[in-house]
Amino acid sequence: MRRPYLLFSLSAWSAVLLFSTVAACAGDQKKETTPMTVSNGKQVTLEYTLKLDDQSVVDTNVGGEPLKVTQGGHQIIPGVEKALDGMAVGEKKKFTVAPADGYGTVDPKAFQEVDKNLVPADSRKVGTQLEGKTADGQKVFPRISEVKNETIVLDFNHPLAGKTLYFDVKVLDVAQASLK
Incomplete structure (x- = not known):
């Protein structure tokens, strides 16, 4: 028993x-x-919309190809990296980025006055973006900021320099970044 x-x-x-x-x-x-959260070294997949003060959309990838970046890799502006830190997959956030943490302030030294004949006649309009190369072969994309009688003033600042930026982001995925 x-x-x-x-x-x-x-x-x-x-x-x-x-x-x-x-x-x-x-x-x-x-x-x-x-869920993994956004931190340095992680590959982050994002959906975003960027607006300006007047709420005009400057850029968006919603409904398109997601943006993949490595957090802390300086692949995006500092203000966005800071705002993403600690977010989880599926999380959405709206935030504002000041010029200092975005594309910088407008640099008065980035304006250059050139002879009008150096610019094609059909491009001599305020706001036109030109393409050129520096003496060392680097591509530059100045915008025409002023057309004078004999000269044209070119602006080499980033088009979003001096602007406050408004972001809507959604974290689609967070993964360990692959080693290269």
Whole structure:
């Protein structure tokens, strides 16, 4: 008679051990499914819309190709990197980026006056973006900021320099960045 009791006792202990193991594994699974948050070194996939003070949309990728960046890799402006830090997959955020954390303030030294004949006649309009190369071969994209009688004033500042930027972002994915 004692034998069945011993079997029951062993079976009961086995069940307790099995239950403990299953519970521990379930706990491990919970830890693994906790969403990763944006932090330095993580690859972040984003959907975003960028607006200006007048609420005009400057850029958006909503409904298009998501943006993939490595957080902390200086691939995007500092104000956006700061705002993304700590966000989780699926999280949405609206935030404002001041010029200092965006494309900088307008630099008066970035304006250059050139002879009017250096610019094609059909491009001599305020706001026209030109393409050129520096002496060392680097591409530049100045905009015409003023047309004078004999000269044209070119603005080499980024088009969004001096502007406050308004972002709507959604984190679509956060993953460990691949080593290159």
